[in-house]
Amino acid sequence: MPHKSAILTIDDSPSIHMGERIAFLESKGIPAVWFCRGDYLEERPDFAIQAIRAGHVLGNHSYDHSYFSKLSLEQAFDQIDRTDRILESLHEKAGVLRKIKCFRFPYEARIGTPEHHAALQAGLKARGFVPLRLDGVVSKAFLEHAGSGDASWFWTYDTEDWKLVAQDSPEAKERMDSVLWRMDRDEPDADCGLNRPGTEIVVMHDHGHTGSQWQSVVDGLMAKGLHFALPA
Numbered sequence: 001m002p003h004k005s006a007i008l009t010i011d012d013s014p015s016i017h018m019g020e021r022i023a024f025l026e027s028k029g030i031p032a033v034w035f036c037r038g039d040y041l042e043e044r045p046d047f048a049i050q051a052i053r054a055g056h057v058l059g060n061h062s063y064d065h066s067y068f069s070k071l072s073l074e075q076a077f078d079q080i081d082r083t084d085r086i087l088e089s090l091h092e093k094a095g096v097l098r099k100i101k102c103f104r105f106p107y108e109a110r111i112g113t114p115e116h117h118a119a120l121q122a123g124l125k126a127r128g129f130v131p132l133r134l135d136g137v138v139s140k141a142f143l144e145h146a147g148s149g150d151a152s153w154f155w156t157y158d159t160e161d162w163k164l165v166a167q168d169s170p171e172a173k174e175r176m177d178s179v180l181w182r183m184d185r186d187e188p189d190a191d192c193g194l195n196r197p198g199t200e201i202v203v204m205h206d207h208g209h210t211g212s213q214w215q216s217v218v219d220g221l222m223a224k225g226l227h228f229a230l231p232a
């Protein structure tokens with residue numbers, strides 16, 4: 001089994017399960033970057049504070065998970081700034097200095113026209129959001145984004161855990177099998193490359209309905225030899 005460096009990024013936090021998920025990751029020695037929605041941070045601030053104190057990174061994932069291609073620049077930056085004010089105040093409450101500012105768009109990586117996209121990226125950088133720079137990444141899609149200087153964080157491997165359904169659903173096992181099967185697939189052009197050498201930026205989701213299936217996805221990733229650390 002190869003030893004692969006990786007960063008675990010988790011979108012759409014904080015869910016009702018975030019607290020137990022932080023504890024689970026701690027038990028495995030895994031730090032993560034949680035991309036949080038502002039509205040959920042207002043609902044469940046305690047989980048965010050728990051994550052900050054446990055040494056995780058909290059990223060900005062907009063206020064209410066809007067489609068940014070449908071927003072004006074003003075509306076887009078309102079989403080970003082509103083959430084950032086919440087993140088700042090949570091770090092103050094946690095008594096921990098915010099070390100890194102990172103952002104991931106809901107749904108999309110490239111937003112609207114090239115000019116609109118460039119204006120969003122420039123605004124992110126002006127606000128202190130930093131691009132994810134990593135050695136050893138081989139994913140073409142990731143390198144394309146990094147190469148164009150985007151400040152928003154892309155990924156190299158989507159676990160597709162968003163396809164999971166509630167545990168008591170008749171389709172639950174089939175969906176979980178497909179998430180685990182994807183980890184074995186070897187199609188680097190489709191960003192299925194956990195079996196190749198190279199650093200991975202994995203995306204999972206902190207969704208409420210997936211319950212403890214979430215832990216099985218993390219176990220699957222660890223079984224692939226991924227060694228998770230925070231970005232330097």
Ligand SMILES: [Zn+2]
Pocket residue numbers: 011012061065105106107
């Ligand atoms: Zn999202």
